[in-house]
Amino acid sequence: MQSKPVAPIGINHLVINVRDIAESHRFWTDIIGLKQVGTFTPRGDHGPRRVMQFYSADHDGRLTHHDIALMECPDLPAPAADGTLTSAIGHIAIALPNREAWLRQLAYLQDQGVRFERRVEHGMTHSLYIRDPNGYTVELLYELPRAVWEGDIQEALNHYVALPTEGEAALEDRVEGVPVFGHAS
Numbered sequence: 524m525q526s527k528p529v530a531p532i533g534i535n536h537l538v539i540n541v542r543d544i545a546e547s548h549r550f551w552t553d554i555i556g557l558k559q560v561g562t563f564t565p566r567g568d569h570g571p572r573r574v575m576q577f578y579s580a581d582h583d584g585r586l587t588h589h590d591i592a593l594m595e596c597p598d599l600p601a602p603a604a605d606g607t608l609t610s611a612i613g614h615i616a617i618a619l620p621n622r623e624a625w626l627r628q629l630a631y632l633q634d635q636g637v638r639f640e641r642r643v644e645h646g647m648t649h650s651l652y653i654r655d656p657n658g659y660t661v662e663l664l665y666e667l668p669r670a671v672w673e674g675d676i677q678e679a680l681n682h683y684v685a686l687p688t689e690g691e692a693a694l695e696d697r698v699e700g701v702p703v704f705g706h707a708s
């Protein structure tokens with residue numbers, strides 16, 4: 524008899540409710556870069572009553588069934604114009620494969636006119652936070668090498684350096700001088 528929970532291997536996917544699935548499709552494909560892999564259309568008594576679309580990231584050159592799905596819910600409230608949080612989801616974190624790819628994505632987003640809400644040097648990731656059309660915060664990150672943070676995850680989680688969000692400075696990212704956690708310096 525199993526006496527304690529079986530440890531899961533990770534989060535498999537996330538389904539988010541969106542007001543306008545075409546608008547959100549554009550964000551998650553043209554801005555974030557996911558690929559649509561499927562659609563669910565309600566039929567009869569089976570499954571959800573709402574239209575869903577399924578999206579995959581790049582998994583070593585292959586697609587998966589879904590990392591993110593959108594479920595159209597036209598009655599959802601619009602995000603507040605003043606930036607007040609309207610979503611129960613804190614944020615959705617999307618990983619880029621490495622620093623170089625992440626920097627190219629930041630330049631692309633800036634060129635597309637996407638507003639950088641926050642940019643943060645964490646101890647284990649370097650992160651950009653933006654908003655999707657429904658007010659969900661999306662974190663785009665690259666992960667620092669495991670050796671940097673695994674020695675003291677608690678300290679790495681608490682390392683927070685806010686970085687510029689506009690202009691050339693918003694595309695700068697230091698490599699030299701980032702702290703290594705859990706090693707006496």
Ligand SMILES: [Fe+2]
Pocket residue numbers: 614616662
């Ligand atoms: Fe995060």
